[in-house]
Amino acid sequence: MDSRQLFRHSLSSEVISFKAAATAAGASAWSQLPASVKLNLGNSPDSPFSTPLDCDAFPAPSTTTQDRHSISPPEPTDSKALRQIETMLMAPDNEAAAAATTTTSSRRHDADADADADDNLRSRKRQRAGPEVKRLLLSCAEALAEDRAAKFKGLAQETREVVSITGEPLQRLGAYMLEGLVARQEASGATIYRALRCEGRDLLSHMQILYDICPYFKFGYMAANGAIAEAVRHDDRVHIVDFQIAQGTQWVTLLQALAARPGGPPRVRITGLVDDDGGPVAERLAAVSRRFRIPVEFRPVGAAAQDVTPAMLDVREGEALAVSFTLQLHHTPDESVEVGNPRDGLLRMVKGLGPRVVTLVEQESNTNTTPFLTRFAEALDYYAAMFESIEVALPRGSGERIGVEQQCLARDIVNVVACEGRERVERHELLGKWRSRLGMAGFRPYPLSRYVNEVIRGLLGAYSGNYRLREEDGAVLLGWKQRDLISASAWH
Structure with a gap:
């Protein structure tokens, strides 16, 4: 031969x-996860990393290629849940979902009104996506590099209005890039990077999904x-x-x-x-x-x-x-x-x-010795392509997709953007x-x-x-x- x-x-x-x-290993690993694995990083009140991470909120990875490659829109119940996590990293736990199904008619009416408001918010975000997200992120990085704290704070708040972990690829990436900038300002990048380290079994499940798609x-x-x-x-x-x-x-x-x-x-x-x-x-x-x-x-x-x-x-x-x-x-x-x-x-x-x-x-990617602003722009360009490639394989409302983007990509993004010296290991x-x-x-x-x-x-x-x-x-x-x-x- x-x-x-x-x-x-x-x-x-x-x-x-x-x-x-x-x-098989991924499916087995998923079944062996603790009943509730929660992560609270306490970075910023608006941060996607500040929300408790509940692995049970996501379905176990599909075990067939057909299921894994499905690009069908989320079911109505999934859409309702996603409305509640627009600024969260993970979906609510099972008890919260069960409680939501037993609300009174008046509370359902209120929830529907809130959902309509959330739909309007997402619509406005979509209208300002793409170039606007990129412009704001680069402006935030520039303000941070120039040590202009007040300007950065205002730009960061404006950027939060146009990014979303359930939106378009650049909006999803923007949510993590922004939190990397906030972590850099607060000198908390290394702490977040360590806290985002996924357990081996959990990481295997997410990596298997990325391998498939x-x-x-x-x-x-x-x-x-x-x-x-x-x-x-x-x-x-x-x-x-x-x-x-x-x-x-x-x-x-x-x-x-x-x-x-x-x-x-x-x-x-x-x-x-x-x-x-x-x-x-x-x-x-x-x-x-x-x-x-x-x-x-x-x-x-x-x-x-x-x-x-x-x-x-x-x-x-x-x-x-x-x-x-x-x-x-x-x-x-x-x-x-x-x-x-x-x-x-x-x-x-x-x-x-x-x-x-x-x-x-x-x-x-060139993120080793380049100055901060150049490195940030390079990371933005590199990961924008990565997030866009995931877009063609998994629907935006997919919990698997959020898990893959957080566990396989967001951790590296935070390290590249927020850390320096020995703490920056993604070089x-x-x-x-x-x-x-x-x-x-x-x-x-x-x-x-x-x-x-x-x-x-x-x-x-x-x-x-x-x-x-x-x-x-x-x-x-x-x-x-x-x-x-x-x-x-x-x-x-």
């Missing part, structure tokens, strides 16, 4: 095998796995080091493909950085090993990427070493944060291990800068296969015609309309 056949086999089961593992993760996984499959196609012993293994789902299809090699599967060791004991990852990889009859050994490493040493990774002679950095390396501080420059130091350490291939998947760089760093560490480009790129291009067609794939010097970039969002490259 040559590299093309190997990767074709992997891609043919990409959706099925991932969903069989991750969707947008191609970002699939793109990164396919590109990285394609490069690794090509690099180790003749090896009998393979060692994968994953600096952000998460749930280990990236490796399911690659292992399945390696197991189907005509000469028999290689022995595979996977070393992954974990936040816990790595138990769920070990169970998943063990199940894959049994099902596809491929020897897999998993070893968790509980350390931050910048603290990893060669001894922790147990690299052995005679193994083909593949190293994966998937949406992780931007979290490692660079020379602008620490004199020792851990980011470049990590790359030099990895180069010293003699890897067969290193894969890098990162957000294509994205453009592909050109990553090229420079990897080149200085001694790496050379390992061009991604044109066949792999064409398969990915075909995948995008199943989502929206607004997604595009661009090749650049052996790397590939996934974009929405004219905005690049994710880059994938390989090195050796």
Whole structure:
């Protein structure tokens, strides 16, 4: 089986095998959530982050693609609930919903009147959406940068009148960008960033939804796995080091493909950085090993990427070493944060291990060392494209959509906008800068296969015609309309 056949086999089961593992895990995780998980950040009375977060208010993620991709309008009961959370982040809990159904006729009349008023408010907001939201947000950021507190307060109040977490994409994004600005003024960004950290099981559910509705993760996984499959196609012993293994789902299809090699599967060791004991990852990889009859050994490493040493990774002679950095390396501080420059130091350490291939998947955004105003405008442009791409997949009234936008995107937005120094850990760089760093560490480009790129291009067609794939010097970039969002490259 040559590299093309190997990767074709992997891609043919990409959706099925991932969903069989991750969707089941997501549904199971949802059922294990506490009865009521509440979050009260106490930032601002009007903040979407100041509302108690009740996970029970949202339905469990759908377990079928048909349900997940439904773009039908919300049911009337959902619409009524959404009227009550125009300035909230989450829907009311089940007891409140039940109580609402037993109100007297007079109270229903009052509620209908309030609903009509809310409809009028939303209508006015829609009329001022788009360019008006962007103009106000940039004016707020400028006032804050100039330390003009009174002007910022007035502009922030005006901006609150045109943003909404249930509105158009730019209105939804604007609600989170505004709260990032408020948090920056109040020096509470780091506190909010930590408080918004979602429990692993809850986050898995939201990430699974994002995986289903947008191609970002699939793109990164396919590109990285394609490069690794090509690099180790003749090896009998393979060692994968994953600096952000998460749930280990990236490796399911690659292992399945390696197991189907005509000469028999290689022995595979996977070393992954974990936040816990790595138990769920070990169970998943063990199940894959049994099902596809491929020897897999998993070893968790509980350390931050910048603290990893060669001894922790147990690299052995005679193994083909593949190293994966998937949406992780931007979290490692660079020379602008620490004199020792851990980011470049990590790359030099990895180069010293003699890897067969290193894969890098990162957000294509310049928010690392740029001044605040430039960084804010860049973040606004980048996340506007992200929010717009979600718009075509989930209806505006969807609780799943609000959950995805808050848990998968809003936390990063707050960190980029509100934090500085060591507290700002979301430090994205453009592909050109990553090229420079990897080149200085001694790496050379390992061009991604044109066949792999064409398969990915075909995948995008199943989502929206607004997604595009661009090749650049052996790397590939996934974009929405004219905005690049994710880059994938390989090195050796």
